Amino acid sequence: MSKRKARQSTSDKNAENEAPEETGGEAYNKPVPDILSQIKDSYAELRPAERRVANIVLADVTFSVDASNAEIAKRAKVSEPTVTRFCRAIGCDGVRDFKLKLAQSVVVGRLYLSPNLPPETGENGSPLWNVVFAEARNALTAVERSIDPKDIIQAAELVASAQQVLVFGLGGSSTALAQETQNRLFRYGVLVSSHADPYVMKMTAATLKPGDLVIAISGTGRTREVLEATTLAKHYRANTIAITAPDSELAEAVDLALSVDVPEFQDILKPTASRYAFLAIIDLLSTAVGYRLEPNAHEMLRRIKYTVLNHRKGKVLEPLGD
Amino acid sequence: MSKRKARQSTSDKNAENEAPEETGGEAYNKPVPDILSQIKDSYAELRPAERRVANIVLADVTFSVDASNAEIAKRAKVSEPTVTRFCRAIGCDGVRDFKLKLAQSVVVGRLYLSPNLPPETGENGSPLWNVVFAEARNALTAVERSIDPKDIIQAAELVASAQQVLVFGLGGSSTALAQETQNRLFRYGVLVSSHADPYVMKMTAATLKPGDLVIAISGTGRTREVLEATTLAKHYRANTIAITAPDSELAEAVDLALSVDVPEFQDILKPTASRYAFLAIIDLLSTAVGYRLEPNAHEMLRRIKYTVLNHRKGKVLEPLGD
DNA sequence: CATTGTGTGTAAGTTTCCTACATTCTGCAT
DNA sequence: ATGCAGAATGTAGGAAACTTACACACAATG
Numbered sequence: 001m002s003k004r005k006a007r008q009s010t011s012d013k014n015a016e017n018e019a020p021e022e023t024g025g026e027a028y029n030k031p032v033p034d035i036l037s038q039i040k041d042s043y044a045e046l047r048p049a050e051r052r053v054a055n056i057v058l059a060d061v062t063f064s065v066d067a068s069n070a071e072i073a074k075r076a077k078v079s080e081p082t083v084t085r086f087c088r089a090i091g092c093d094g095v096r097d098f099k100l101k102l103a104q105s106v107v108v109g110r111l112y113l114s115p116n117l118p119p120e121t122g123e124n125g126s127p128l129w130n131v132v133f134a135e136a137r138n139a140l141t142a143v144e145r146s147i148d149p150k151d152i153i154q155a156a157e158l159v160a161s162a163q164q165v166l167v168f169g170l171g172g173s174s175t176a177l178a179q180e181t182q183n184r185l186f187r188y189g190v191l192v193s194s195h196a197d198p199y200v201m202k203m204t205a206a207t208l209k210p211g212d213l214v215i216a217i218s219g220t221g222r223t224r225e226v227l228e229a230t231t232l233a234k235h236y237r238a239n240t241i242a243i244t245a246p247d248s249e250l251a252e253a254v255d256l257a258l259s260v261d262v263p264e265f266q267d268i269l270k271p272t273a274s275r276y277a278f279l280a281i282i283d284l285l286s287t288a289v290g291y292r293l294e295p296n297a298h299e300m301l302r303r304i305k306y307t308v309l310n311h312r313k314g315k316v317l318e319p320l321g322d
Numbered sequence: 323m324s325k326r327k328a329r330q331s332t333s334d335k336n337a338e339n340e341a342p343e344e345t346g347g348e349a350y351n352k353p354v355p356d357i358l359s360q361i362k363d364s365y366a367e368l369r370p371a372e373r374r375v376a377n378i379v380l381a382d383v384t385f386s387v388d389a390s391n392a393e394i395a396k397r398a399k400v401s402e403p404t405v406t407r408f409c410r411a412i413g414c415d416g417v418r419d420f421k422l423k424l425a426q427s428v429v430v431g432r433l434y435l436s437p438n439l440p441p442e443t444g445e446n447g448s449p450l451w452n453v454v455f456a457e458a459r460n461a462l463t464a465v466e467r468s469i470d471p472k473d474i475i476q477a478a479e480l481v482a483s484a485q486q487v488l489v490f491g492l493g494g495s496s497t498a499l500a501q502e503t504q505n506r507l508f509r510y511g512v513l514v515s516s517h518a519d520p521y522v523m524k525m526t527a528a529t530l531k532p533g534d535l536v537i538a539i540s541g542t543g544r545t546r547e548v549l550e551a552t553t554l555a556k557h558y559r560a561n562t563i564a565i566t567a568p569d570s571e572l573a574e575a576v577d578l579a580l581s582v583d584v585p586e587f588q589d590i591l592k593p594t595a596s597r598y599a600f601l602a603i604i605d606l607l608s609t610a611v612g613y614r615l616e617p618n619a620h621e622m623l624r625r626i627k628y629t630v631l632n633h634r635k636g637k638v639l640e641p642l643g644d
Numbered sequence: 645c646a647t648t649g650t651g652t653g654t655a656a657g658t659t660t661c662c663t664a665c666a667t668t669c670t671g672c673a674t
Numbered sequence: 675a676t677g678c679a680g681a682a683t684g685t686a687g688g689a690a691a692c693t694t695a696c697a698c699a700c701a702a703t704g
Contacts, residue, residue, distance in 0.1 A: 047650085047651060047652085048651080048652095049651075049652060049653095050651095065422060066419075066422070068690075068691060068692090069691060069692055069693095070690090070691070070692090078652080078653085079652065079653045079654075080653095080691085080692075080693085081652080081653075081654090081692090081693070081694080082651095082652065082653080083692090084692065084693060084694095085651095085652090094692070094693075095691080095692060095693090096660095096691090096692075097388075099422065100387060100388070100421065100422065100425045101425075103422040103423075103425050103426050104425050104426055104428075106426075125471045125472060125474075125475045126471035126474040126475055126606055126609075126610055127609055127610055127612075127613040128609050129471060129474075129606065132602060132605050132606055132609060133462055133465075133466055133602065136462050136598070136601075136602055136605075137459060137462060140455055140458050140459060143455075144455055149447045149448035149451055150447060150448075152447075152448040152451075153447045153448055172502070172505035173502060173505060175501065175505070176498040176499070176501045176502040176505060177498070179497065179498045179501065180494070180495060180498040180597075183494035183495060183497070183498060184593055270605070270609050270612075271506055271604075271605045271608060271609070275502075275601065276458070276598065276601065279458075279597065279598065279601070280454060280455065280458055282593075283454050283458075283592070283593045284448055284451065284454055286593055287448075287449050287450050287454060287592050287593065288448055288449055290449075290592075291449040369681085369682060369683085370682080370683095371682075371683065371684095372682095390659080390660060390661085391660060391661055391662090392659090392660075392661090400683080400684085401683065401684045401685075402660085402661075402662085402684095403661090403662070403663080403683080403684075403685090404682090404683065404684080405661090406661070406662060406663095407682095407683090416661070416662075417660085417661060417662090418660090418661075418691095
């Protein structure tokens with residue numbers, strides 16, 4: 001198939017050579033369905049001939065995206081109208097609609113590997129290379145889909161109006177995330193401290209007053225000492241937020257749960273991907289707090305930046321501290 | 323358009339109701355071109371009528387994906403063959419090929435926002451919502467592209483063969499990441515400790531022997547105390563690794579630099595996205611260490627899991643500790 | 645066994661895309 | 675200014691792809 005070489009049209013003015021931008025921030029405004037999942041979900045209800053079409057599609061997606069109705073029918077040993085019926089049976093308008101959706105679906109599939117992916121064979125030498133990245137991305141997507149921005153705003157309001165904020169996390173990763181939460185919020189002028197000593201957690205929880213705030217971080221929502229200290233804070237009428245797994249004891253125990261279920265491949269040697277999700281939540285929350293506390297947040301950051309700048313030479317816009 | 327209701331075929335055996343999986347890990351094996359960029363890049367070389375087609379497509383991508391050749395031609399006020407020619411001029415086989423690629427292209431566009439995105443106007447109320455996610459994803463992509471898996475394996479070898487490992491990080495986020503590195507490596511039986519006190523850092527660095535290891539974490543690569551302690555460790559013949567920015571003083575000072583340049587939008591109220599990149603590097607490294615130290619790593623994890631399990635009721639496969 | 649309903653293919657119709665040719669326009673040379 | 679050649683584009687018809695209608699076969703039920 002020969003392609004004609006594109007040529008310059010010499011009569012055009014230079015200004016007319018610039019392509020217009022796509023309209024708006026999001027040029028495409030329709031949802032992208034996961035058609036492969038739809039095929040699998042509908043499989044049990046398909047008729048026998050339609051199943052043979054499904055088998056062909058699932059067995060060779062690359063072929064199916066480009067193939068005509070007739071080519072698919074031939075491979076599946078069915079009639080052409082049966083292919084149309086298959087497309088209708090899985091929820092598409094027809095073959096054309098199916099093709100577009102299939103093409104889109106595989107792009108999504110390229111970017112997000114399914115959970116429970118078997119371990120990489122280490123073809124580049126670094127074990128689980130693709131898994132680590134895929135799951136980090138899945139974790140971010142899970143946050144995007146399951147966290148309501150209104151909850152972020154509400155949480156930021158609780159932080160901004162609290163006289164003091166305590167952050168609790170135990171077990172290693174949650175400890176580090178609690179520390180990171182402190183590290184983010186103090187920069188905006190929030191009186192915040194994180195604790196990893198279960199006794200200090202309970203003692204400081206007992207000093208809280210109405211309007212104060214506890215942010216509890218737990219990947220499983222089941223860490224006993226975090227739950228106990230958070231319940232104690234509630235007893236003393238402090239507000240409570242949890243960053244945790246959905247439908248967990250901790251999620252049920254607090255005023256506002258920022259919870260997310262992160263699907264991941266269970267390899268005992270691989271760190272958990274939920275830290276990416278939790279870090280994203282902390283970033284969303286701290287950004288919202290920063291904006292909520294303007295212009296004071298800016299003043300606090302200006303002071304900190306000025307201090308760090310004097311302590312060390314560096315670019316003005318690089319991260320504050322590290 | 324009526325859709326026929328999917329029905330159960332009662333003559334099928336239950337085992338035949340399960341859909342087969344798509345073949346292989348990556349079911350679709352063709353590259354996904356960015357057709358919108360191709361249109362913009364080819365714009366200057368397009369003929370006048372073809373440009374009118376391009377204008378229509380860029381002005382309304384949603385319409386264009388689903389519209390027939392005739393519908394596009396009508397809107398652009400050109401003939402139908404001109405639409406075919408337009409598709410050929412931008413590198414596609416024809417209109418069908420163009421359509422598939424356009425559908426795919428918009429999915430990619432949906433998932434990656436460009437760096438230096440202007441601030442969101444807060445349409446969902448949570449400030450910089452999209453920026454936080456886009457930049458986290460960009461950070462992960464930056465790691466994927468700039469880190470050599472061989473360096474991960476080499477770093478894991480240095481960890482595995484060290485008698486002790488020190489992790490240094492200062493400034494808040496690097497502190498938490500250093501702690502997280504400790505939290506990951508100790509689980510495989512590595513003798514590892516992290517320090518955030520600059521005096522303790524130097525003192526412990528002075529105790530190192532040849533073959534010991536320092537992992538230094540710094541977003542900018544310019545934190546003075548981290549640099550000094552790392553240099554001191556080198557002086558005492560310890561091996562040194564840095565997780566830092568490329569071409570920085572720290573990157574130059576160590577034996578092996580795992581460095582990555584993370585493009586991000588500079589908003590003083592938004593946390594830095596490089597933490598996602600650094601966390602991914604730590605995860606890759608710790609996974610590689612775990613695999614390198616098999617079967618001892620498994621034994622260590624078994625003991626830790628057993629301890630945590632007895633301390634708390636939970637699912638067997640959930641994250642170790644938090 | 646007869647009847648009814650479901651599943652599927654064949655054949656024909658419709659839609660969409662592509663090719664071939666004719667016409668118009670533009671640029672260059674004389 | 676005129677003529678010629680090449681490029682651009684549209685019209686008309688052909689080919690490809692998809693869909694609809696109807697016939698036939700098979701399965702289930704009474």
